[in-house]
Every structure is written in C-alpha cells, then in structure tokens.
Amino acid sequence: MNTNAAKSSGVHYGWIVVLLTFVTLLVSAGIRSMPSILLLPFEKEFGWSRGGISSVISIGIFLYGLVGPFSAALLQRFGIRRMVVLSLILLAVSLSLTPLMTALWQYEILWGLVSGLATGMMANVLGVTVSNQWFVKRKGLVVGMLTASAATGQLLFLPLLAKITVEFGWRNAVHAAVAAIAVVLVAVAIWMRNHPYDVGAAPYGTDEIVKPAAFTGNLLLSPLLALRSALRSPTFWMLAGTFFFCGFSTNGLIGTHLISACGDHGIPEVMAAGLLALMGLFDLVGTTLSGWLSDRLDSRKLLFWYYGLRGLSLLFLPYALDMNPLMLFIFSIFYGLDWIATVPPTVKLTTQEFGKEKAGMMFGWIVVAHQLGASTAAYSAGVMRDLLGSYTAAFIAAGFVCLFAALMAIRISKVSAAARQAVS
Template structure:
C-alpha cells in the first residue's frame, strides 16, 4: 500500500497533532505514576496489616493482568466512543480506586480497589492508547512519537517516585495515594480540553499526510471486534512469537523491577528512599532510551532491535545480585543507566511490527500483545514475592528472568518480517 507524504513544509511542530500527542503524553504520565506504588507499599502494608508479601503481590498481579486485558478493549472503545471520552472516564476510575484503597482494611479489598479499579483505569491509558493516537494523527514520525508517548509512563514514575517515597517514609502511605488521586482528577478536565478523536474533527489532515483523511464511522460492537481481532491474529506466527517475547518483557520490567527492586535492595541494607531514587533514575534513562528506540525503529529492522534489547537486559539482570549493597556503588550506577536505556525500548519496535503485519487493527493487536506483557508482569510480581518468602532472597528470581530474556531474544529473531513498509524518517 502506498503511503502519501506531504511536502516538507508540513514538517512543523505547529500542527495540531503535536498538541494531541502532548495531551496523550500527560495522561500516560499521570497513569504511569500509579505503577510506582506497589513497591513502596509492600513494606508499610506488611507492617500495618501483617499481610504476606505474596498476598500484597497478588493485588499488584491482578492490577497488571487487568492493565493488559483492558488495553485492547479500550482501543476498540476509542473507535466506538472516541479517545476523549474513554481517557477521561479512565482517569476518574483510577482516582476512585486509589481513593478507596486509603480506607481498605483487608487484603481482598486491596485486590478489589487497587487490582480491579486502578488496573482497569490504567489499562485504558496504556501504550495501546498511544498507538491509537499515533495511528490516527501521524503518518510521518510514527516511531518517534510512539517512543515519546510510551516513555510517559516511566517519566511519571520518575517525576512522582522520589516525592512518593519521601511521603511514605515521613507521613505514611495514605497521603501518597491522596496526592495521586488529586493528580488524576486534575488531569481529567485537561484531557477533555486537549484531546481530539481524529484530525477531521478540526478540519486537518494527519501529520505528514498529503490529503485529507475522513473520520471513519464509529465502530459498532467494540467487544466483538476486539475478540475477533484476537482470534484472527492468534492464528499467525508473528502474534504468537511477539506475544511470547513481550510477556518476558513484562516479567523483567514492570513485574519485578517496579514491584520488587526496592524490597530487594532493602534486603541488602539499602534504605527504601535510596532504592526508590535509583528507580527514578532508571525512569529518567528510560525516557531517553524509548525515544531513541522510536527514532531507530523508523530506520531499522524491529526484530533485530528487540533481540539486542532482550539479550543485553538478560545479562544485566543476571549481574544484579552482585551489584546489590547497602550503599550505591559505581557498578550499580552503571546498571541503572544501561537498564534504564533498555527498559521500555522494546515498545516502539513491537508497535511497528503490529502495525506492519495487521494494518488498521494494529493498535488492537498491540493491545493483546500488551496483555501478554502484563500477564508476564503479573506472574513475576506474584512469583517474585512468593520466591522471596520461600527462599529468603531474590537471587533465583534474577537468574530465571535473565535466562528468559535470552529466550525472548531468540523469539524476536524468529518473527518473519513482512514486506518492507515505507518508514518515514
């Protein structure tokens, strides 16, 4: 299929598409801040309620599973009801779940409020949301914009994590949740003002397009369409291979690092605030790595990029037990920099593969691939806590995840590449 690109004079940041992308980035930043809390809450909840780390990890696991399962349905709902409506409702659901968490008294309530409500809300503002915005509003710079929006989740972690950690240490865990509730409530009206569902709504063409693109009619049967896309894509090799690799991605990032890195560092005598600062630093380099990955995805074979990212990540995780100590040493700083560059760098290549193979259904397909990512994250979040309870150390977890990353690198290379798509620099 030919891609018509507008002349170079359209290559400017004054196009409305960049403002829509900026609004989408803000929503992802706010939602991303909520993923930082499970690691900070593990210790306080264990001390206050006497819950095991496994039961606390269960709530985080439910959150991650629903985060993944919601994304493809949210992408279809955006085709039916529009991006603005879905995102505003999602932010309000996130705020409701977090607010209820402050008054919980039992572990099952934590699973319900944090696992179910916050999981549903954050899943609706996941990377499938960014893929939908990019696909509708951009023809050129898709890889770059995808990387920028995807980096918003870890940027949110980077921005909020140090302050949340300090708040937990000095004022308890409830005030930290309240601050995020207020942030989500403040973002909702901004999304209503800043987001638009399609360029045609404001009389524009997508960024880089040579001609006007009419807005498609609302897609009926969002649920049926989402399931139908899953059933069709699940019969294809690229979907199965990419989903398997992305499940490992989730296990080796969200599932273990954002949930268990702080407790693991604390086991070695490192203060929780220091460990949280290291996670925030990982988030900083994550932003750089994801944007660079998006730029590279516009120019290189996504399969090879994925294989390289996974192989390097696996080596880092296997080395991590040797780097843990009570104080921050230069090798740990090197780990933070390199792991941060690799952490979310897998997202732009996977989105590009979904778009290349599945066309207009690419955002929904990526939502299902993202569900595999979150399933892997959930298993690691629960399994990591259970392993710590059983063995008294996280070392076996790092070893297993390193080996799985090596397997994911091989799966990435096995994906058969489609006929070359025209990538715009």
C-alpha cells in the same frame, strides 16, 4: 485556552491534544508504579505477606494489559475525551478509598480490579489512537513521545511519592496522587477533543477536513476475531512469547520488587525509588535510540541483543545488591537503557507480519502477553521472597528466561519465512 485561541496562535490543535495525552499518560504511569512503594508499608502496617500484596499487583498488571485490545474500539465508539474522563474518575475513586481499607480483599478490588482497568484504558492504545486521529505527518514522533510518557511518569513521581511516604506516611502519598488526577481530569474535560473535525481543522499534515467515520464494529467481537486470526500465525506466537518474557523481566519483577529488594539490603526507600527513576531517565534515551535503530537494522537481531544484555544484567543484579551502591548505580543505567527498548522492533515486526491496518489490534494482544508475563513475575517473585527469604532466585530465573527470549527472537525470522513459504 480555547480552540479559537489555538487557531489564532498558529498552533495546530493536535499538539494541544498531544500535550494533554502526554500528561494523562504520565500521571497514569506514575500512579501505576505506586504499589512498589506501598509494598513495604502495607506489609508493616497490615501484616500482609509479600505474596498476598504481590497478588494484587499481579491482577492489576494483567488487567492493565487485557484492556488494551478492547480500548481501541471503546475510544472510537465513545470518543477520546469521554473515555479518558471516565478512566480518570475511576482511578481517583479507587485511590480515594484506599486509605479506608482494612483487608487484603479490599486492596484486590481497589488496585487489582478498578485501578487496573482504569489505567489500562490510558495506555499504549490511547497514544496510537491520538496519533491516528490527529496526525498524517509526524506520527512516529507523536507515538514516540507518548510512549516515553510512561518512563517519564516513573521518573517524576516515584522519588516524590517515596519521599512523601517515608516522611508523611503512605496515606498522604495517595492523597497527593488523587490531587494530581483531579488537576489532569479538569484539563482533559475542558480542552481534550476527539477529532480535528470537532474544532473545524484538518489532521496535521493535510488540508482536507474530513468528518470522522462512525464506528461500525463490535466492541467485544472485533478484538476477539483479530486474536483468532493471530493465533494461526507462528510469528505472533514468537512475538507474544518474547514479550511475555519482556514483561516478566521488567515491570513485573524490577518495577514491582526492586524497592523491597533494596530494603532487604538496608537501602532506604527513597534511594531505591531514585534508582527506578534513573532507569526511567535512561529508558527515554534507550527507547528513542532503539526506534532509530529499528529503521536501519534487522529488528530480530536488535531483539536478540536487547534480551541477551538484559538477561546478563539481571544475573548481575544479586551481586550488585551485595556489593556497593556504585554497582547498583551501574546496573540501573545499563538496565534502564534496555527497559522498553524492545517495543520499537516488536512493533515493526508486528507491522511487517500483519500489515498497517491490523498492526494496532495485533500489537494490543502481544501487549496482553507482556502483561501476563509481568503479572506472573509480580506474584511469583513475592512468593519466592516469602519462601526463600530473598529475591536472588527470582532475579536469576528472570535472567535466564531473557537469554531464552534472545534465542526466540533470532528464531522469529525462520518461523516467519517458513510460514510464508507454506502459504505460497
């Protein structure tokens, strides 16, 4: 396939870029979820504590989020193709060296530092950048598709990688992940383009061919100036606070520890990975529906219900683990519908507060709070498991903080209104 073939077929090249980005984010998300599969094998083979292994996952999750505010500037300055290729190479190197490691500090570097930074570049901001560069119309559809790729990656990769780990060993699972990266890397290097101007086309939805503006900002200073401005906004603190608890109760806790928690109750790894995959499937439905509802209902009330229902489901989880597989299946469906349903209303509230021009950068910092919460949960839950012998306390604590986040979400409107009144 080449650009001329795309033109002659009548397919706008932007859709090819979307497909490549979707696959890139899908593979990146699948690999980012691998530590939950590797936790038990590493504990058995190396004798590392769950707290120690969880600290690696915690660092990776935090760096994954911290890169976000800066990745937009890097993508604009150096181009989408160059940055994605570099990120995929770094990710492939970190995975390729993983089977050779013998100490926990090596795992810290390979998966905490390198993998965290590499996958952080291939996260939400990449999808937003692609939609802004290539599309005037259908932006919402594009952002929705690319956001859903994270759930789809988990859906496709976790059961497969868990099965390879159980039947052929974790090293072969890592080799399979490297092979997937290699395929995506070749496709991106050949067919990815930075801007419609590169193929002599206009953005989708317009006939005007425009040369992209040169990047004039400071790669480090611009995100920091945006953060300084955000810190003066009470609404930013409320949104960042609720998103902290969102990360605490999703990828940091359930995404990292559900498989090992199931192992404590005699549930096989492949079946436990299937539960996470099921959550990913229903997350596609829940997030899409949440976006539809955000256009029609008060986003603050939506967040109240999302966090409240998630809190109740986490309070139910210890009982589901002790009862029977059917209860755990019901939990997975209910919880999966709510996994990242909080994103559309949070993005909408961010846009309303800061405007379209600043929304991307501000949301990037809100995502940092999300990943800080996820990082905290990933580490603390592992430590609590080592000290108490179970995850029950961690699940119950997460349930209560979600209920607190629900109350914060309702409070957002009052804080925002008070702030605007003070300014006026």
